[in-house]
Amino acid sequence: MVHSFFLGGKPMSANLTLSTATIAKVLHQLYGLSSRDIAFLPIGHDPNASVYQVTDIRNKKYFLKLIKGDIREVGVKIPYHLTSCGIEGVISPVIDKNQQLWMREEGYLWTLYPFIESQNGYQTVLSESQWVSFGQTLKAIHSLELPEELTQLLPREDFSSKWCEIVRGFDLQIKTNKFDDPISARLAVFWEEKRSEIIRLVENTERIGEQLKQHKFNYVLCHADLHPGNIVIDKNQNLLLVDWDSPIAAPKERDLMFIGGGHRFKHVDIDAFYRGYGETEINQVAVTYYRNERIVADIAADSTEILGEKGSQEDREVRLYLLSRQFEPNREVSVALDNS
Numbered sequence: 001m002v003h004s005f006f007l008g009g010k011p012m013s014a015n016l017t018l019s020t021a022t023i024a025k026v027l028h029q030l031y032g033l034s035s036r037d038i039a040f041l042p043i044g045h046d047p048n049a050s051v052y053q054v055t056d057i058r059n060k061k062y063f064l065k066l067i068k069g070d071i072r073e074v075g076v077k078i079p080y081h082l083t084s085c086g087i088e089g090v091i092s093p094v095i096d097k098n099q100q101l102w103m104r105e106e107g108y109l110w111t112l113y114p115f116i117e118s119q120n121g122y123q124t125v126l127s128e129s130q131w132v133s134f135g136q137t138l139k140a141i142h143s144l145e146l147p148e149e150l151t152q153l154l155p156r157e158d159f160s161s162k163w164c165e166i167v168r169g170f171d172l173q174i175k176t177n178k179f180d181d182p183i184s185a186r187l188a189v190f191w192e193e194k195r196s197e198i199i200r201l202v203e204n205t206e207r208i209g210e211q212l213k214q215h216k217f218n219y220v221l222c223h224a225d226l227h228p229g230n231i232v233i234d235k236n237q238n239l240l241l242v243d244w245d246s247p248i249a250a251p252k253e254r255d256l257m258f259i260g261g262g263h264r265f266k267h268v269d270i271d272a273f274y275r276g277y278g279e280t281e282i283n284q285v286a287v288t289y290y291r292n293e294r295i296v297a298d299i300a301a302d303s304t305e306i307l308g309e310k311g312s313q314e315d316r317e318v319r320l321y322l323l324s325r326q327f328e329p330n331r332e333v334s335v336a337l338d339n340s
Contacts, residue, residue, distance in 0.1 A: 018050075018066065018106055026105045027054065030096045031112060033062070053115055061115035062094070066108040074153040075245045076101045076111060078221070081150060082141065089137035089240050091116065116242075117235045121228025121265050126239070131269040133239045134231065135276025141241075142220040142252050156219065157250035159209040161293050164202045166300040170307065171198065179307075183316045187306050190320070194327055197337065198299060201292050204340045208289040215283070217251040224248045226258040228265045253286035261291050262326075262335035284339070291336035295326060 024035040037055040048069050054062040076093055080101055083092035093101050094112040102111045126134070146154070174192070179185040191198065223230075223241055230243045248254065260270050274280075302323040306316050326332040 018108065022106060023052065023054075023064070026110065027064070027112075030103060030105065030110065031094065032097055033112075038064075054112075063113040063115040065111045065113075067111075068108055071102055071109045071111070072245060074150065074247055077150060077153065078247050079244045081146070082144070085144060087137065087140045087144070089133065089238070090141075090244075091240060091242060116232065116240065118232040118240070120233075121231040124233055125266045126231070126233070126269070127237075128269055128272045130233060130237070130239045131272035132276035134241075135273040135278075137239065137241060137276075138223075138226075138255060139277045141223065142255070144221060146221060151249070154221070154247060154249045157217075157248060157254065159212045159289070161205050161209060161296060163293070163297040163300040164206050166304070167198065167202050167296055170300070170303045171195070173307065181309060183313065183320060184307050184309070187303065187320055187323075190324055197327065197333055200337060200340070201296050201299070201333070204292040204336070205289065205296050208285060208292065208340075212286060212289055215286075217283075217286070219249045220252050222248050222250045222252070222254040224250070224254055226255055227263050231265075251283065251286050252280070253283055254290055256282060257287045257290040257294070260335075262330060262332040264331070288336070288339050291332065292340060295332055295336055298326065299323060 020038040023038050027033045027035055033054070034057045035054055036057050036059070037053075039053045039055075041051045041053055043051065048067060050066045052064040052066075054064050056062070079090045080092045080095075082090045091113055094114070095101060096103060096112075102109055104110070171191070174188045177188075179188055223244065224246045225243060226241065230241065232240050232242055234240060259273055260268055302319040305311050305319050309316070311319070327334075
């Protein structure tokens with residue numbers, strides 16, 4: 001199966017307005033790339049972005065992302081720096097003829113990557129050796145000392161989750177309002193059923209966050225979104241960590257909480273992962289915090305889209321499905337609460 005390497009196969013709202021002829025012209029201008037075929041890919045969840053598979057005259061394939069608005073520099077510069085440092089398992093953007101990682105043309109920001117034929121961790125079973133590779137790659141990333149330029153771009157963990165207040169606001173809204181919109185009404189019914197768990201997640205995040213502010217941690221570069229959709233296996237069986245949109249300087253537990261956290265890998269080999277990562281002391285309180293905080297953030301983001309009625313009906317349906325799925329037995333919510 002062919003997948004864009006960092007969008008995870010979610011439905012996208014709409015194609016953007018540039019013609020394939022214009023895209024071909026700009027690609028030739030910026031990269032010297034002669035296009036044979038340009039195909040829109042109806043995937044992703046950002047209504048301000050559009051992605052394409054580009055095939056050149058030598059049959060080499062690329063992944064093009066166009067963004068209407070501003071780019072997060074750190075999300076492009078970090079993978080480029082990691083590959084420049086020899087870290088395998090990361091996909092670097094292609095630099096243009098002027099040695100730039102992105103550029104603005106025709107009203108859009110352009111970034112170009114190699115196109116990777118792959119399956120992600122939701123779709124395939126990672127082998128023992130791939131779990132070892134996962135651990136080795138993540139250890140190399142956590143061990144890397146970044147240049148000051150990149151350090152200044154990274155947000156820094158402060159254990160003050162903004163999401164808790166947002167979720168409390170939605171809780172009040174759902175308790176006091178009636179919803180004519182059917183998707184919002186379904187969210188309200190689900191929320192009432194799961195309210196005790198939702199409030200526990202918020203309270204755990206607030207309480208443990210205050211405790212962790214008193215700890216001294218070694219802050220490292222964290223990917224921060226290592227769910228199975230961002231772990232992909234290419235056609236040569238190499239493991240890649242993709243989607244660097246939200247890196248952060250944080251304790252290593254920010255990433256390690258995904259290992260055994262109830263995320264739907266088809267099989268989790270924790271022993272193999274840590275054979276690759278190496279022996280390390282893990283702060284279980286920090287792991288618990290991140291598992292609770294991550295779900296609170298998802299609840300806040302999904303509810304904002306659903307109750308705000310901002311996206312398409314299909315996008316909002318997907319949001320509600322993804323939110324409710326976390327509350328299934330042995331999934332993220334049960335793991336987070338069982339260890340709180």
